[in-house]
Amino acid sequence: MNKPLILVVEDDNSVKNLIATTLKAHDYRYITxxxxxxxxxxxxxHNPDIVLLDLGLPDMDxxxxxxxxxxxxxxxxIVISARSExxxxxxxxxxxxxxxxxxxxxxxxxxxxLRVTQRRLNMMQNESHTESSVFTNGKLRVDYAAGCAYLNDKELHLTPIEYKLLCLLSKxxxxxxxxxxxxxxIWGSSWENDVASLRVFMATLRKKLEKEPDSPQYVQTHIGVGYRMMKVE
Structure with missing residues (x-):
């Protein structure tokens, strides 16, 4: 069982060191x-699995x-705070x-x-693994096992990057x-700041997905943040 990655958010060095020492002693991966x-x-x-968060931070609540x-x-x-009210x-x-x-x-x-939270994470992962290998959302269908996607029962001709983006959004x-x-x-840390390239690939994917790109049905843009696949009834 792989230990989750834990983000420790704490400005008090003594508390941070105690938590870090504890995590290290029990083979947890962590960042601070x-x-x-x-x-x-x-x-x-880093998309950590669990966040340990102090409320009294120096720059914001x-x-x-x-x-x-x-x-x-x-x-x-998981909040760790001196506030007890x-x-x-x-x-x-x-x-x-x-x-x-x-x-x-x-x-x-x-x-x-942490053990309770990790058990819950493992249960969620196991549930997702037992789900159907076919994702359906409105007229969109993604067959993960076959590596194909369909819209209105017609196969979408996607590039490998477009298909990876579609799978990530659909999951x-x-x-x-x-x-x-x-x-x-999709690409690894070397692409971390290359948002312009992501926008290009996302634009080509949306042209194949959306009947009316100006009124997207499947992929919504959150300006300055990222993208979301919307649930279509």
Whole structure:
């Protein structure tokens, strides 16, 4: 079982070092961020499996970080905060946090929360693996096993890159995927900042998908953020 990648967002060095030491001792992979802006950048760049988030960050409130991440990802977020009032917990959970751990916390409790979250992730992955190998959305059909896509029962003649983009979007239907996440998923880190090239490939894909490109039915652009495949009834 592969250990998930964990993003630790904490500006207090002593707490950050405690968490990092704990994760390292239990063979977890992790990256760190000292503030909210860096956390958002790391979350979009590395797409971690779990986020451990402090609320009292130097540049912005952690709740705002949760809201920002939730605009494009459902990655599990566990809040670790000194704020113990019920209103603080409710605000964080309402914003999209999955769990709330109050400081000071025990290492054993942190590891237990991580195990619970990891089990949930594994269940979600297993469910996705047992799903049909054919994706259907409106008149669009993607046969992952055959490596083909169809629109109105006619095969789409896609380039390898266009097909990879279509698969990535379809497997994350309803979610906004950032430019960085898409380019890293398709080409690797060397393409991380090449948003212009992504736009070119996405434009050619949409010409083949959309009957009216000015009124897209399948792929929605989120300006400055990325793209989302919409669910078509």
């Amino acid at each position: 961020a000292p503030n909210g802006a860096t956390a958002i950048l790391e979350a979009s760049s 952690g709740v705002d970080v949760i809201k920002k991440i939730r605009t494009w990802s459902n990655m599990p977020i 019920d209103t603080d917990k409710i605000d964080a959970l309402d914003a999209g946090a999955d769990d709330y751990l109050t400081k000071p916390f025990s290492v054993e409790e942190l590891l237990a929360r 994350n239907v309803g979610k906004v995927l950032t430019h960085t996440f898409i380019t890293q998923s």
